[in-house]
Amino acid sequence: MKMNPKLLVASFTLLFTGTAFAGSPPDEVVLDLPFPTFGFFETFFASGNTELDGYTVTDAELFLEVEILTGNAANVQFFMLFPIDTDPSTEVIDDFGVFTTGELLGWSGTGTFSETFDVSGAIGAGFVADVIYVGGIFGEFGSIGGPPGDTGFVTDNSVFQLTLVPCPSSAAMMGLVAPFILRRRRRK
Numbered sequence: 721m722k723m724n725p726k727l728l729v730a731s732f733t734l735l736f737t738g739t740a741f742a743g744s745p746p747d748e749v750v751l752d753l754p755f756p757t758f759g760f761f762e763t764f765f766a767s768g769n770t771e772l773d774g775y776t777v778t779d780a781e782l783f784l785e786v787e788i789l790t791g792n793a794a795n796v797q798f799f800m801l802f803p804i805d806t807d808p809s810t811e812v813i814d815d816f817g818v819f820t821t822g823e824l825l826g827w828s829g830t831g832t833f834s835e836t837f838d839v840s841g842a843i844g845a846g847f848v849a850d851v852i853y854v855g856g857i858f859g860e861f862g863s864i865g866g867p868p869g870d871t872g873f874v875t876d877n878s879v880f881q882l883t884l885v886p887c888p889s890s891a892a893m894m895g896l897v898a899p900f901i902l903r904r905r906r907r908k
Contacts, residue, residue, distance in 0.1 A: 749775065753803070753880045756855040758786065758872045765803070766852045772884055773849035777804055779883035780842040782818060784874070785834040791859055791870025793827035800855040800880065804845035813851060816842050832875070847884050 749772060756763035784798060801817035818837050827833045859870025 747885060748778075749884045751882045751884065753853075753882065755784070755800075755874045755878050755880055756857050758857045758859070758874060760858070760861060762854050762856040764852050764854050766850075768849070769847075770849045772847050774808070774887050775847045775884035776887050777842050777845045777847060777882050778885050779881075780839040781879055781881045782837040782839045783834065783877070783879040784837070785832065785877045786857065786872050787832050787875055788822075788827075788830045788859075788870065788872040790830065790868055791872075792822075793829060793831070793833050793870075793872075794821070794823040795860040795870045796822035796827065796833075796872070797858045798822075798856070801853050802839075802842055802845075802882070803848055803851045803853040804842055804882070805848050805851075806841070806845045808846035813848060816845060834877070842882070846887065847882065 751769065751772075754763075754765060780802075782800065786793070786796065786798075788796065798821070799817060799819045801815055804816055806814040806816050816839075818839065820835075820837075822828075822833065825833070825835050857872075857874060859872065861869040
């Protein structure tokens with residue numbers, strides 16, 4: 721059976737990740753989010769954590785480790801869009817992501833390569849549970865039936881985590897304002 725290379729590029733995987741909470745979610749949640757696999761296609765993820773929608777990111781970590789088996793690590797392209805809104809005050813979801821190449825990271829040849837990314841720009845953003853986020857790790861691939869080009873895999877050491885806390889509610893804000901209202905009433 722012949723495969724159309726364009727179909728390979730257009731194919732994708734949709735993964736659902738989620739954490740079920742008995743009752744209400746805790747005050748702080750650390751989400752381990754999945755990575756795409758090394759290959760021809762982008763991977764789309766749906767978090768499934770609807771009870772965390774609107775939580776605020778207080779910490780973020782993105783560590784990628786890739787084992788390059790054949791080809792040249794300089795050819796690797798990596799991107800990851802986060803399931804967050806960096807400006808929840810607007811109607812549009814303002815995304816945040818990492819886009820880089822092995823060449824920009826100084827990688828070359830075969831072997832194990834890793835990078836810890838500065839993702840401090842995600843801190844303070846709102847988690848958006850119903851956004852499907854996407855990632856991809858690509859190399860230079862040979863033609864179908866020809867040499868494979870760059871091949872590799874993401875190791876189990878890789879980490880993509882978001883630490884979330886509930887967004888302050890208007891009820892909590894009213895709790896701060898109520899003593900001032902009561903005090904004012906007493907003075908009358």
